[in-house]
Amino acid sequence: MVKMVNKMSFLLMIVISSIVISCGKTNNPLSEMVGTDSALFVQIDNPAKFLSNLDAFIKPLGIDSITQGKELSELATSLKDITDGMLDVAWIDLSKPLGCLLRFGEQSASGLYYQLMIPVTKAFNIQTAKQGFTKKNITPILYKNYVVLIPAGYTTPSFPVEKPLDLNALSRFANNGLAILVHMDALKSQLNIDVEQIKRSLYETLEKDITSSQEMVFSEKIANVMVDIIDQLQMVGISIHGDDKGFLMQSYCTFSEKGWIDALLHAIKPGKDLRTALKYTAQDGLFNLVYDFDPQQNRAFTLAMFNWYAKLFPDKLDHIESYKQFVDRSMNWVGSRGAFSFRFDYDAEHLKNLNLSDHTEHAMNEFIAELAQGISFQLVGVMEMKDGLAYEKELAKAFEAGIIQNFYEAYFNQENDSPYKISLNYTPHSQDTSSPYNTVTIGLEVPGERFITMRSDEIEQTRLMSEIISQLCVFNYRATKNNFYFSFGNTNRDILSNLVNQSTMGVATLSDSKSVQEMVIRFPKGSQILWNCNIGRILRLMKQSGEAGVDSIPDLGDDAPGICTYLYFGQGRVETGSFLSLSEIAPLVQYLLSQTSASFNVKSSED
Numbered sequence: 001m002v003k004m005v006n007k008m009s010f011l012l013m014i015v016i017s018s019i020v021i022s023c024g025k026t027n028n029p030l031s032e033m034v035g036t037d038s039a040l041f042v043q044i045d046n047p048a049k050f051l052s053n054l055d056a057f058i059k060p061l062g063i064d065s066i067t068q069g070k071e072l073s074e075l076a077t078s079l080k081d082i083t084d085g086m087l088d089v090a091w092i093d094l095s096k097p098l099g100c101l102l103r104f105g106e107q108s109a110s111g112l113y114y115q116l117m118i119p120v121t122k123a124f125n126i127q128t129a130k131q132g133f134t135k136k137n138i139t140p141i142l143y144k145n146y147v148v149l150i151p152a153g154y155t156t157p158s159f160p161v162e163k164p165l166d167l168n169a170l171s172r173f174a175n176n177g178l179a180i181l182v183h184m185d186a187l188k189s190q191l192n193i194d195v196e197q198i199k200r201s202l203y204e205t206l207e208k209d210i211t212s213s214q215e216m217v218f219s220e221k222i223a224n225v226m227v228d229i230i231d232q233l234q235m236v237g238i239s240i241h242g243d244d245k246g247f248l249m250q251s252y253c254t255f256s257e258k259g260w261i262d263a264l265l266h267a268i269k270p271g272k273d274l275r276t277a278l279k280y281t282a283q284d285g286l287f288n289l290v291y292d293f294d295p296q297q298n299r300a301f302t303l304a305m306f307n308w309y310a311k312l313f314p315d316k317l318d319h320i321e322s323y324k325q326f327v328d329r330s331m332n333w334v335g336s337r338g339a340f341s342f343r344f345d346y347d348a349e350h351l352k353n354l355n356l357s358d359h360t361e362h363a364m365n366e367f368i369a370e371l372a373q374g375i376s377f378q379l380v381g382v383m384e385m386k387d388g389l390a391y392e393k394e395l396a397k398a399f400e401a402g403i404i405q406n407f408y409e410a411y412f413n414q415e416n417d418s419p420y421k422i423s424l425n426y427t428p429h430s431q432d433t434s435s436p437y438n439t440v441t442i443g444l445e446v447p448g449e450r451f452i453t454m455r456s457d458e459i460e461q462t463r464l465m466s467e468i469i470s471q472l473c474v475f476n477y478r479a480t481k482n483n484f485y486f487s488f489g490n491t492n493r494d495i496l497s498n499l500v501n502q503s504t505m506g507v508a509t510l511s512d513s514k515s516v517q518e519m520v521i522r523f524p525k526g527s528q529i530l531w532n533c534n535i536g537r538i539l540r541l542m543k544q545s546g547e548a549g550v551d552s553i554p555d556l557g558d559d560a561p562g563i564c565t566y567l568y569f570g571q572g573r574v575e576t577g578s579f580l581s582l583s584e585i586a587p588l589v590q591y592l593l594s595q596t597s598a599s600f601n602v603k604s605s606e607d
Contacts, residue, residue: 030099031167032160033117033148038101039187041165042180045097049176057242060586062593086132091124093145105190106154115157116149169573170237173250177241184233199227218312232259247585248522250577257572268569269294270526272337278511279504280339280382282495283558286538288510289531290339295386299331316410323407326398333391340381341505348546350374364460368467375472378489380496380505388479395477396438399426420462421445429478437476437496442469510561519564519579529567535584536560552594554587 034041044050051072079087096119103113126142133140137152143159150157170181187193206219235254241247255262271292281288306324310317351374354367385391398404405424412422423443429436444466446459477486478500485499498506510516510532523530536556543550562584568575 028097028171030097031164034165035161036163036165037186038165039104039190040102043099046176047094047098053243056244061589084132086129091120093119093121118147120147173239177239179239182236195231232256232261246581248579252573252575254573262572265572270570271528274530277337277339279509281510282341283508285341285343286534287342291529292337295334295336319406319410322403326403330394333387335384337384342379345376347374348544372490378487380487383484385484388484392479437478440475442473444469513559515559515581516561523566524568527566527568532561532564535562554591556584560584
């Protein structure tokens with residue numbers, strides 16, 4: 001065990017030390033040494049740039065004590081000592097990529113098969129280094145300008161390999177970063193992963209918990225999709241990149257060309273420029289999302305989902321079919337792009353002073369009104385339209401005919417043991433002179449048979465809950481020729497009014513954010529979804545609580561969009577990536593370090 005740890009430590013130090021030598025960048029020659037039997041492959045295509053970027057990323061974090069204040073490139077000076085003279089800085093040529101692959105399912109006396117590929121200069125003499133490597137149970141092989149290290153006891157590989165692994169997709173990800181590729185076909189074969197056995201196990205598990213034929217249909221569908229994903233999944237790639245701008249992590253999946261998943265991904269059309277929809281997302285939103293899907297493909301997918309839903313709930317077939325026909329008609333007017341923004345705020349002092357004096361209807365209404373003043377939340381959104389006014393008319397017809405209400409009420413009220421029944425109440429703007437918007441509110445009702453058995457306190461709680469929902473959860477919408485605008489929540493309608501009348505939110509948006517613009521250019525063109533989670537806003541909400549210790553929480557500023565993530569479907573792959581700016585990471589890390597240090601000091605003093 002000790003020998004194994006020493007050998008792994010030795011190999012790890014070779015990799016780390018090799019990375020830190022300066023290099024340029026040429027075409028990737030590793031494909032000649034990486035075959036389709038590789039289960040796992042790791043690559044750094046430009047180690048010098050990678051380390052330089054990593055230095056720039058680490059320095060503002062205040063954690064350079066890990067390297068004792070030295071730059072990572074300085075670690076290369078100890079390479080010769082670490083390798084007992086087998087490798088020297090003068091012998092390493094990192095103008096080429098550095099790589100390592102693993103194969104599972106086969107063992108020698110030296111352990112798991114690995115293949116470490118280190119580029120070397122002409123100064124490297126394999127005969128001189130061979131004796132030292134042999135002592136460590138490592139076999140060195142010289143191929144072109146690479147020394148390839150494998151464990152002793154394995155057959156020496158032949159290069160170039162007969163069946164090279166396709167590294168094209170990985171090469172795009174590996175640019176100046178660390179990239180990892182999992183070859184699923186090789187992994188499943190080497191680890192003896194039996195897809196049919198997984199399928200049988202899933203079905204056996206489902207049969208234990210299923211209580212109805214509807215659940216069985218639904219569960220079998222989900223199980224089949226999960227098994228198909230495992231079976232057809234071909235490649236999984238991950239890349240990690242840090243520099244003076246921030247941290248970017250990307251991943252992608254590809255699937256077998258013979259499967260339905262690959263066919264579907266090739267059929268999906270790329271999105272347009274998502275930046276045009278950022279003007280409908282608030283900078284202070286906790287969560288924002290913009291999307292762009294081909295409307296005809298979106299329509300076909302939606303209708304297919306309704307057909308599936310109808311099979312799951314045949315007792316609600318009439319409601320589902322009516323709603324599906326409405327969706328089919330209305331999507332004639334829907335465009336490809338849309339956006340929504342979730343905003344939240346609260347008044348801590350106001351909420352602390354809230355008090356329900358008694359349970360009379362008047363007191364309850366006052367309490368709810370005060371609660372609404374202390375909490376402000378709103379989901380506001382925009383959908384691009386071919387003809388928004390025609391879409392609004394379709395909605396009105398569906399509401400007036402009860403099609404929408406019947407569908408959603410049937411969905412929400414399908415649990416027979418629930419004590420409550422949900423209802424939707426629609427009011428067109430033509431019937432409410434106080435509002436220029438069409439309005440939908442949510443009602444909470446107790447069935448008569450349940451009401452008879454309720455205690456008085458349960459009745460009061462139900463009344464209170466119903467009033468809160470009806471006043472805080474209000475859906476307003478209105479359309480123009482080119483857009484459909486909506487909001488959900490209890491916030492005043494200023495933003496919705498601005499959108500309807502001026503096509504602008506009237507508040508700072510992500511389209512004004514320099515940080516977001518820098519992030520978006522890192523994401524692939526054609527992405528269909530872009531969203532962000534605003535960490536800075538979450539921290540500000542925490543500070544508003546006034547609780548002890550919140551004063552030290554950092555303020556990340558106004559232009560701090562947090563974690564920005566994209567999602568891309570198409571060209572036979574699913575791809576996603578997330579970016580967080582260094583200007584946000586640095587104060588967060590420093591804050592966490594200070595909290596950890598303070599906690600440690602308190603613990604030490606107690607001991």
